[in-house]
Amino acid sequence: MSIEAPERVDAPPATDRLATARGARLATSDLLLYAVLIAASLGVALGLAAALLTATGHDAGAAFSEMWDGSFGSRSAFFTTLNHTAPILVVAIGACVAGRAGLINIGFEGQFLIGGLAAVAIATKVGGSSFVVLPLMFVAAIIGGALWAGIAAVLRYTRGISEVLSTLLLNFLAFQFVTWMLDRQYLLQGPIYPGAPKSDLRVESAMIPTKAQMPFLSEGSDYILQYAVLFAVVIALVAAFAIARTRWGFELRLTGLNPRAARRFGVSAALVGGTALIISGGLAGFAGAAFLSGIAYRVTPGFASNYGWEGLLAGFVADFRPMLAIPVALLYGAVRAGGGLLTATGVSTNLVGVIQALIVIAVTLPALYMRRRARRRELQTVERA
Amino acid sequence: MMVEDAGPLLEIVGVTKHFGAVTACDHVSLEVVPGEVRGLLGQNGAGKTTLMNVVAGVVVADEGEVRVAGTAVPPGDPVAAALAGVGIVHQHFSLIPPLTVWENVTLGERGRMNSRRAVRTVEEIGERYGLSIDPHARVAQLTPGERQRVEVIKCLSKDPRVVILDEPTSVLTQAESRRLFEVLRALVHEEGRAVVLISHRLEEILEATDRVTVMRDGQVITTIPTASATASLLANEMLGREVSLSSEGAAVGAAVDAGHAAASDAIPTPRADGRVAVVEIEGAVVLGADGRRLLDGFDLEVRRGEILGVAGVEGNGQQALVELMSGLAELAAGSVCVDGEEISKSRRARLRRVGVIPADRHESGCVLAMSVMENLVLGCLEHAANYGVLSPRRMADRAATLLDQYDVKAANVQAPMWSLSGGNQQRVVLARELSRSPSVLVAAQPTRGLDVGAMEDMWQRLRTVAAQGTAVLLISTELDEIMALADRVAVIQKGRLVGTMARDEVDTERLALLMGGRAA
Numbered sequence: 051m052s053i054e055a056p057e058r059v060d061a062p063p064a065t066d067r068l069a070t071a072r073g074a075r076l077a078t079s080d081l082l083l084y085a086v087l088i089a090a091s092l093g094v095a096l097g098l099a100a101a102l103l104t105a106t107g108h109d110a111g112a113a114f115s116e117m118w119d120g121s122f123g124s125r126s127a128f129f130t131t132l133n134h135t136a137p138i139l140v141v142a143i144g145a146c147v148a149g150r151a152g153l154i155n156i157g158f159e160g161q162f163l164i165g166g167l168a169a170v171a172i173a174t175k176v177g178g179s180s181f182v183v184l185p186l187m188f189v190a191a192i193i194g195g196a197l198w199a200g201i202a203a204v205l206r207y208t209r210g211i212s213e214v215l216s217t218l219l220l221n222f223l224a225f226q227f228v229t230w231m232l233d234r235q236y237l238l239q240g241p242i243y244p245g246a247p248k249s250d251l252r253v254e255s256a257m258i259p260t261k262a263q264m265p266f267l268s269e270g271s272d273y274i275l276q277y278a279v280l281f282a283v284v285i286a287l288v289a290a291f292a293i294a295r296t297r298w299g300f301e302l303r304l305t306g307l308n309p310r311a312a313r314r315f316g317v318s319a320a321l322v323g324g325t326a327l328i329i330s331g332g333l334a335g336f337a338g339a340a341f342l343s344g345i346a347y348r349v350t351p352g353f354a355s356n357y358g359w360e361g362l363l364a365g366f367v368a369d370f371r372p373m374l375a376i377p378v379a380l381l382y383g384a385v386r387a388g389g390g391l392l393t394a395t396g397v398s399t400n401l402v403g404v405i406q407a408l409i410v411i412a413v414t415l416p417a418l419y420m421r422r423r424a425r426r427r428e429l430q431t432v433e434r435a
Numbered sequence: 436m437m438v439e440d441a442g443p444l445l446e447i448v449g450v451t452k453h454f455g456a457v458t459a460c461d462h463v464s465l466e467v468v469p470g471e472v473r474g475l476l477g478q479n480g481a482g483k484t485t486l487m488n489v490v491a492g493v494v495v496a497d498e499g500e501v502r503v504a505g506t507a508v509p510p511g512d513p514v515a516a517a518l519a520g521v522g523i524v525h526q527h528f529s530l531i532p533p534l535t536v537w538e539n540v541t542l543g544e545r546g547r548m549n550s551r552r553a554v555r556t557v558e559e560i561g562e563r564y565g566l567s568i569d570p571h572a573r574v575a576q577l578t579p580g581e582r583q584r585v586e587v588i589k590c591l592s593k594d595p596r597v598v599i600l601d602e603p604t605s606v607l608t609q610a611e612s613r614r615l616f617e618v619l620r621a622l623v624h625e626e627g628r629a630v631v632l633i634s635h636r637l638e639e640i641l642e643a644t645d646r647v648t649v650m651r652d653g654q655v656i657t658t659i660p661t662a663s664a665t666a667s668l669l670a671n672e673m674l675g676r677e678v679s680l681s682s683e684g685a686a687v688g689a690a691v692d693a694g695h696a697a698a699s700d701a702i703p704t705p706r707a708d709g710r711v712a713v714v715e716i717e718g719a720v721v722l723g724a725d726g727r728r729l730l731d732g733f734d735l736e737v738r739r740g741e742i743l744g745v746a747g748v749e750g751n752g753q754q755a756l757v758e759l760m761s762g763l764a765e766l767a768a769g770s771v772c773v774d775g776e777e778i779s780k781s782r783r784a785r786l787r788r789v790g791v792i793p794a795d796r797h798e799s800g801c802v803l804a805m806s807v808m809e810n811l812v813l814g815c816l817e818h819a820a821n822y823g824v825l826s827p828r829r830m831a832d833r834a835a836t837l838l839d840q841y842d843v844k845a846a847n848v849q850a851p852m853w854s855l856s857g858g859n860q861q862r863v864v865l866a867r868e869l870s871r872s873p874s875v876l877v878a879a880q881p882t883r884g885l886d887v888g889a890m891e892d893m894w895q896r897l898r899t900v901a902a903q904g905t906a907v908l909l910i911s912t913e914l915d916e917i918m919a920l921a922d923r924v925a926v927i928q929k930g931r932l933v934g935t936m937a938r939d940e941v942d943t944e945r946l947a948l949l950m951g952g953r954a955a
Contacts, residue, residue: 299825307803313799314799316783
């Protein structure tokens with residue numbers, strides 16, 4: 051593999067500058083068209099899903115109504131949707147931060163997993179009350195995710211290795227590392243239940259103690275609402291403000307939109323971009339801790355269960371804007387919640403997976419189209435001038 | 436040994452091409468006979484490259500016709516032009532670096548790829564013309580001179596009757612250039628082909644051509660046998676005798692007109708002699724990505740209140756000089772001081788003391804996707820931030836003031852930068868750079884792509900800036916612009932300063948000679 055000289059990273063040749071201006075945004079006037087495209091695309095996806103359901107002997111209308119009942123149909127269903135939305139939204143905000151700096155972090159799945167691992171280590175190995183253990187879990191998870199993304203940042207800004215590649219590969223590394231940690235009794239492997247015999251050990255952590263379990267924001271006979279939902283919304287609001295209205299956000303956007311100009315005006319791409327990657331990894335780690343302490347209660351190698359990927363997609367579909375990420379993440383959360391109920395009514399998990407994927411793709415395709423369109427227009431602007 | 440009676444090989448008849456309001460070629464007619472190396476000489480923008488792009492079918496002419504050996508070539512069809520026998524070696528390399536030499540040579544051919552035949556072609560052509568090169572070498576590993584050789588081989592492998600070379604020597608050393616000219620001579624004198632050599636270097640036109648055609652402002656000025664031409668004669672034809680230095684000088688003196696009088700009255704105009712040096716560049720060396728010395732021991736001094744014009748043929752280190760002043764290029768040796776402070780080491784000193792209007796404003800001068808008011812605080816965020824939080828109100832106020840002061844026409848301060856016209860974008864860049872009150876303003880091609888009105892306005896503003904005591908470093912390949920603005924003229928050639936003269940000492944002839952690489 052050839053390695054570029056470090057200074058080439060933030061100083062691409064002039065002809066490459068449009069290709070590197072990955073921080074470009076859609077024009078506000080395009081957002082209406084975008085909404086229409088998403089609606090049309092969703093229609094097509096639902097049509098395909100209906101055809102699939104019918105062909106496999108199900109009643110498509112009933113299935114859709116199940117999905118609706120499972121996601122928005124009742125207070126309990128809506129809260130389930132919100133609980134699923136929270137980790138997706140937190141990861142999506144991380145994607146926004148990196149994306150605005152022109153960086154594509156596709157390692158959220160791994161950073162989420164590492165965050166969960168760090169949190170479960172604190173939860174199972176550190177004593178003390180909830181007031182000590184819970185904050186420590188979140189801090190450890192943020193640091194874990196940040197360090198994992200930090201490896202990609204160091205590789206990019208010292209050796210010129212694309213963060214797309216390194217973050218992707220770090221996902222596999224995270225999976226192997228966590229599997230190894232969960233397969234050693236002297237490390238984090240735990241019994242399925244207290245006092246279980248050795249033959250019952252699996253590759254998973256122990257259940258976290260009650261003191262490490264997050265209390266619920268709201269709780270009733272048939273519903274729960276996670277604190278993570280509140281955290282996620284606050285994080286989105288803070289990120290939106292920071293990107294739009296702070297000096298840090300300005301330099302972040304400048305780096306993403308025109309790295310050459312950023313360098314000329316004294317903004318260090320390594321500092322701004324590296325920080326952005328580390329923050330995005332920290333947020334994914336945070337989401338991992340929230341998922342552990344609120345829902346999962348134990349870590350397995352499959353712990354991240356695609357929250358990282360869906361968060362990345364949500365950020366991308368939201369054009370890397372934190373406020374738009376809220377409804378997009380909500381839609382993805384609803385697909386998860388609705389799919390859950392559909393499975394419970396006897397449709398096979400595989401078919402439900404396909405339907406969920408169709409809906410996710412339906413929302414992503416218009417995003418790809420819109421970005422190509424924006425890129426083309428920018429090229430034309432430059433050529434015209 | 437031109438074969439005059441054989442009839443022309445290449446005929447260009449009344450070709451006219453407009454780009455918007457600009458007439459690149461204005462009823463150009465030209466005949467090239469077999470066995471001739473024809474020089475096509477002219478300043479940047481004289482229409483040489485456009486004309487040859489018409490011939491090659493890359494650009495469709497508005498009027499006129501191109502014939503090769505008496506047969507009209509269908510316009511706008513590069514394949515047809517190539518089949519008719521037109522081969523072009525472009526100014527900028529069109530090779531693909533990761534591929535090998537023979538792979539590059541076969542690019543664009545149709546049918547099944549035959550590696551053995553392609554390798555043999557490269558070797559044969561190399562042997563016949565002394566262009567030896569390893570067919571299996573990767574282009575990325577070749578020097579610029581060797582890449583040029585591959586370009587020529589690629590062109591010759593299609594067996595063209597007319598070979599057009601567009602500024603072929605801009606990347607070559609002198610020895611490599613001489614080698615290339617020998618090849619050209621062999622092509623025409625021994626094989627009866629025709630060569631058109633586009634250049635604005637007088638020296639090589641005199642050395643390599645049989646006849647020379649001079650173009651200026653899209654028109655053919657004259658065609659003369661090279662044997663009867665001299666460097667000074669060609670320089671005058673190229674620049675036009677009507678360049679009147681005295682009247683331009685008067686314009687500079689009258690720069691501080693009523694419109695800007697108020698501002699300049701407050702500050703005494705430091706136009707006397709013995710002015711302080713603001714910029715001192717000594718022995719600056721800047722290396723390109725391929726290790727070439729873009730600036731090679733460059734020295735320069737710009738004084739307070741003067742406009743120093745750096746003239747030179749494009750590609751002689753001007754861009755490296757601007758990047759050095761912008762903090763975009765690393766200094767490999769030497770020093771760059773502004774107000775006695777080394778700016779290549781201190782980011783803050785550079786941002787405070789150096790304003791830059793880059794040649795390509797979209798590249799590092801502005802951010803198209805950001806709003807006008809955001810573009811106006813680049814590099815001076817302290818004007819818009821309290822404890823790290825931006826104040827949109829302060830940004831908007833500042834923008835409104837600057838837009839008014841610099842007559843920028845924008846829908847509002849939040850309009851995206853891309854929605855502005857080129858002239859208005861350029862004024863936004865100027866406004867921002869000057870709002871920081873720099874000690875030196877570096878203006879690179881400040882009027883490129885602007886219409887006449889916007890150009891006049893930019894000139895006027897640069898004069899005013901200098902009159903107020905700022906040192907102005909004007910870097911331009913347009914001699915008219917240098918003549919109209921500069922108090923002193925420096926000439927850059929191959930990354931070095933080859934001469935400096937005061938405006939009243941300038942004669943265009945000597946200037947053109949220096950730019951063309953001839954000591955005078």
